[in-house]
Amino acid sequence: MxxxxxxxxxxxxxxxxxxxxxxxxxxxxxxxxxxxxxxDDGTGTLDGPRYLACLIECLDELAAGGHLRDVSLVAxxxxxxxxxxxxxxxxxxxxxxxxxxxxxxxxxxxVGPADPDExxxxxxxxxxxxxxxxxxxxxxxxxxxxxxxxxGLPEYVLGELLDSAPMSMSQASGxxxxxxxxxxxxxxxxxxxxxRPDDLPELASVSWRGRLRPAYARxxxxxxxxxxxxxxxxxxxxxVGSGCVGPDRAxxxxxxxxxxxxxxxxxxxxxxxxxxxxxxxxxxDHEHVVTGAAYSSGGNLFAWAxxxxxxxxxxxxxxxLARLPAAGRLPVNVRFGGDRPPGxxxxxxxxxxxxxxxxxxxxxxxxxxxxxxxLVAENLAVLESTVDKPVDVVLGGGAVTxxxxxxxxxxxxxxxxxxWHGSNPxxxxxxxxxxxxxxxxxxxxxxxxxxxxxxxxPS
Numbered sequence: 001m002x003x004x005x006x007x008x009x010x011x012x013x014x015x016x017x018x019x020x021x022x023x024x025x026x027x028x029x030x031x032x033x034x035x036x037x038x039x040d041d042g043t044g045t046l047d048g049p050r051y052l053a054c055l056i057e058c059l060d061e062l063a064a065g066g067h068l069r070d071v072s073l074v075a076x077x078x079x080x081x082x083x084x085x086x087x088x089x090x091x092x093x094x095x096x097x098x099x100x101x102x103x104x105x106x107x108x109x110x111v112g113p114a115d116p117d118e119x120x121x122x123x124x125x126x127x128x129x130x131x132x133x134x135x136x137x138x139x140x141x142x143x144x145x146x147x148x149x150x151x152g153l154p155e156y157v158l159g160e161l162l163d164s165a166p167m168s169m170s171q172a173s174g175x176x177x178x179x180x181x182x183x184x185x186x187x188x189x190x191x192x193x194x195x196r197p198d199d200l201p202e203l204a205s206v207s208w209r210g211r212l213r214p215a216y217a218r219x220x221x222x223x224x225x226x227x228x229x230x231x232x233x234x235x236x237x238x239x240v241g242s243g244c245v246g247p248d249r250a251x252x253x254x255x256x257x258x259x260x261x262x263x264x265x266x267x268x269x270x271x272x273x274x275x276x277x278x279x280x281x282x283x284x285d286h287e288h289v290v291t292g293a294a295y296s297s298g299g300n301l302f303a304w305a306x307x308x309x310x311x312x313x314x315x316x317x318x319x320x321l322a323r324l325p326a327a328g329r330l331p332v333n334v335r336f337g338g339d340r341p342p343g344x345x346x347x348x349x350x351x352x353x354x355x356x357x358x359x360x361x362x363x364x365x366x367x368x369x370x371x372x373x374x375l376v377a378e379n380l381a382v383l384e385s386t387v388d389k390p391v392d393v394v395l396g397g398g399a400v401t402x403x404x405x406x407x408x409x410x411x412x413x414x415x416x417x418x419x420w421h422g423s424n425p426x427x428x429x430x431x432x433x434x435x436x437x438x439x440x441x442x443x444x445x446x447x448x449x450x451x452x453x454x455x456x457x458p459s
Contacts, residue, residue, distance in 0.1 A: 001020065001070055001071070001072030001073070002017050002018060002019060002020065002025065002070045002071050002072065003018045003020070003022065003071065003072070003073045003074070003075055003436070003437065004016075004017055004062070004068065004071045004073070004074045004075070004223070005017075005018055005022075005075045005076070005426075005429035005430070005433050006055065006058075006074065006075070006076045006077070006078075006429075006432075007076075007077045007078075007234075007426070007428050007429045007432075008051075008055070008077065008079060008153060008154055008157065008231070008234075009034075009234065009255070009428075010034075010036055010079055010099070010100065010256050010257070011034065011036060011256045012031055012032060012033050012034060013031070013032050013034055013054045013055050013058060014029065014030065014031045014032075014058065014426075014429070015029070015030045015031075015058035015059055015061075015062050016028055016029040016030070016062075016426060016429055017029075017062065017067045017068070017071065018429065018430060018433050021442075022241070022430040022431075022433040022434050022446060023424070023430065024424070024426050024430070025067070027065070027067075028062065028065070030057070030058035030059070030061035030062050030065075031058065032055075032057055032058055034046060034047075034050070034051055035047065035050070036100070037095065038100065038337075040347065040348055041103060041347075042101060042102035042103040042338065042346060042347040043101060043103060044097070044099070044100025044101035044102070044337070044347075045095035045096060045097055045098060046082075046095060046096040046098055046153070047095055048084050048092045048095065048096050048153070048156055048157075051096070051153065051157060052157050052160055055157060055161075059220055059223075060219075060220075063220050063222065068220060068222035069222050071222060071226055072226060073226065073227060073228075073229065073433075073436055073437060074226055074227070074228040074229065074436075075229050075232070075429070075432040075433040075435070075436035075437070076154060076158070076228070076229070076230075076231040076232065076432055077231070077232055077233075077234050077237035077429055077432035078152075078153065078154040078171065078233065078234060079098065079099060079234050080099060080171070080174030080234065080235065081098070081099040081130050081131065081174050081176075082096050082097060082099065082152050082154075083096070083097050083132055083135050083136070083139065083150055083151070083175070084097070084150070084152070084153065084156050085139050085140075085143050085147040085149075085150055086147070086148060086149050086150070086151055086156070087146060087147070088148040090159070093143045093146060094139070094142070094143055096153050096156070097135060097139070098153075099130060099257070099294075099340070100257075100296060102129055102337075102338040102346055102347050103129070103138070104129040104134050104135045104138040105129060105134065105138065106127075106134055107138065107141065110137065110192075113127055113188060113192065114188070117277070119188065119189070121272065121275055122179050122180065122181070122186055123176055123177070123178060123179065123180065123186055123189055124173065124176075124180050124275065124280050124281030124282055124289075124291075125176030125189075125280060125341065126176070126341050126342045127192060128176070128341040128342060128344075129341075129344075130176070130340060130341045131175060131176025131177070132150065132175040132176055132177050132189075132193050132195075133176055133177065133189050133193045134192075134193075135193075136194060136195055136199075137193065137194050140194065147199075149198070149199055149200070149201070150195070150199060150200060150201075151201055152167065152171050152175070154171060154231040155167055155171070155201050158228070158231070161212060161213060162210035162211060162212060162213060162228055163210060163211050163212075163213055164202075164210055165210060166201060166202040166203060166204035166205075166230075167200075167201035167203055167204060167230075168204050168208075168230030168231050168232065168285075169183055169204070169230075169283045169285060170231065170232045170233040170236055170282065170283050170284055170285060171230075171231050171233060172201075172203055172283070173233070173281075173282035173283035174282055176189060177189040177190055177193060177195075177200070178283070180266075180272060180281060180289060181268070181269060181270070181271070182268070182269070183203075183268050183283070183286065184203070185197065185200060204230045206285075208230055209229065210227070211226075211227065212224060212228075229435070229436030230436075231432070232285070232431065232432045232435050232436075233283075233290075234428050235253065235259050235261055235282070235290060235292070235294065236261075236263070236282065236283070236284040236288075236290045236431070236435075237427070237428040237429070237430075237431035237435065238253040238255075238259075238261075238396060238397065238427050238428050238431055239251045239253075239262075239290055239431065240263075240284070240430075240431030240434050240435055240443045241396065241422075241424065241427030241428060241429070241430035241431030241432075241434070241443070241447070242394040242396040242422055242427050242443075242447055243422075243443050243444040243445075244261070244262070244263060244394050244443075244444075245288070245440055245443045245444060246263065246264075246265075247263075247387040247391070248387075248389075248391055249391055249392045249393075249394060249444075250262045250292075250380060250383060250384075250392070250393050250394070251263075251393075251394050251396060252376055252380075252393055252394070252396070252400075252410065252414075253396050253397040253427070254298045254299055254395070254397040254398075254399040254400045254406070255299055255397040255398055255399060255428075256298055256300050257294060257295060257296055257297065257298040257299075257300070257337075257340075258298035258372055258376065258399075259292055259293065259294040259295065260292050260293055260376045260379050260380050260383060261290050261291065261292030261383075262290070262291050262386070262387070262391065263284060263288055263290045263291075264288065264289055264290075264291070265287060265288055266287075266288065266289045267286065267287045268286055268287075272289070273289075273291075273386060274386055275291065275386075276382050276383075276385065276386065277342070278342065278379065278382050279291050279292060279293055279382060279383065279386075280292065280293070280294070280341060280342075284435065284440075285435055285440075288440065291383065291386065292383060293340075293376075293379035293382075293383070294340040295334070295335075295375055295376075296335065296336070296337030296339065296340055296347075297334040297335065297336055297337060297350075297368075297372055298372065298397070298399055299397070299398060299399030300336070300337070301334060301336070301368045301369065301372065302369070302403070304336065305361070305364060305365045305368060309361035309364060309365065310361060311361050311362065312362070317362070318404065318405065320362040321362060321365070321366060321405040322405065324362065324363065329366070329367055329370060330352060330354045330355070330359070330363060330364065330367035331351075331352075331353040331354050331367075332350075332351065332352055332353070332367040332368060332370075332371040333349060333350055333351035333371070334350060334368055334372050334375065335349040335350055336348070336349070336350035352364060352367065366405075366409075369403075369406050369409055370409050370413070373409050373410050373412075373413040373414075374413060376413075376414075377413045377414055380393070380414065390417055391417065392418045392419075392420065393410075393414050393417050393418070393419045393420065394420045394421065394422060394447070395410055395419065395420065395422070396421070396422045396424075396427045397425075397427065398425050400421065401421070401422070401423065401424075401425045402425075407419075407421050407452050408452065410452070411452040418451065420449040420450060420452060421450065421452045422447060422448055422449045423448050423449075423450070424447075424448050430446075431443070434446070
């Protein structure tokens with residue numbers, strides 16, 4: 001039987017049908033772009049009701065195409081860190097803050113954790129604008145104190161469709177309020193956020209499964225009796241979809257943003273592995289954690305360059321990149337959207353230096369792409385220190401899948417490590433499906449990866 005996978009991303013929402021081995025079925029994909037509102041002040045928000053409407057349109061399209069007939073399970077990959085305040089009637093009181101929003105800051109007089117290192121070890125997070133510990137007090141100030149509850153984007157969207165939508169452990173860990181060992185809300189983190197349990201979503205049990213509300217069961221009768229699994233954080237899902245489910249293989253994923261991550265088996269109650277101060281840690285599920293670093297820049301660098309620099313298209317661009325010399329790379333800071341935690345660099349910090357009248361648009365693009373590679377290489381070395389050995393690397397995500405040159409650039413910067421890449425552009429959906437069906441152990445065997453050994457090397 002097939003699996004319906006939903007991907008609740010930042011730039012688009014997608015629904016696709018996968019076979020029992022979590023491979024996308026040809027033609028069974030529906031996608032809607034969503035409007036991310038960004039501003040120079042650090043705004044990075046989505047319209048919740050419009051996002052829900054886009055998801056419904058995707059499901060309508062799949063149903064009309066006859067793709068939902070043999071679905072036996074629904075899995076979801078969803079962005080981490082999002083939050084939306086809702087009123088007593090469950091309606092949003094404002095837009096959804098995404099991971100890209102850098103406006104939240106500590107209120108006057110607020111004091112952080114008593115022991116920041118211990119707080120970081122327990123929650124895998126910091127007292128930082130990306131997490132609910134700072135976001136919730138800031139949102140209360142900006143909504144006039146009318147908030148009845150805070151939800152993540154997946155809890156809001158699925159709460160409209162399903163009979164219940166508690167927060168999965170994976171999504172809860174992305175709030176920065178979860179004790180990763182006990183898998184319950186961390187008392188100190190909740191106090192910093194000014195929250196009681198009633199202000200936060202209910203936490204899902206390991207056996208939770210949702211069902212469609214009657215109105216939507218009538219709309220999509222093929223899904224009327226199909227169970228829905230809890231959402232998996234998009235980074236964790238990408239690791240599983242890339243076959244990176246053990247300490248010997250790291251995933252480097254470049255979608256809208258980018259990240260480097262390593263997954264380990266750590267069941268509930270077990271001691272957590274050491275956590276370097278530069279890295280975060282979240283839950284994949286009740287049995288696994290994922291540790292890594294993330295960046296606000298990724299495929300959005302390419303999108304910006306394509307929009308603003310009048311780049312050549314397709315094979316012409318590939319050929320132009322391949323001709324670039326090894327020397328003369330432009331100094332660059334790719335933090336256009338600011339830093340992800342623990343960094344505090346604000347949005348609008350991107351830089352290009354060393355420009356001349358001979359600098360081309362392709363030179364600038366290459367510098368941006370290589371700049372991200374360098375950031376990943378730095379954090380990968382820190383990540384390797386937690387397992388005391390070099391790791392293989394698997395590249396994934398739509399941006400590197402679409403760019404042979406970028407894959408080659410990563411291979412050059414990460415050498416001498418073996419570097420692989422996956423041809424499946426839907427690793428998040430595939431990974432969420434494997435988690436939902438209890439087949440994480442099969443992920444390495446099922447991942448469609450090959451060595452990155454290409455002639456168009458930027459070095």
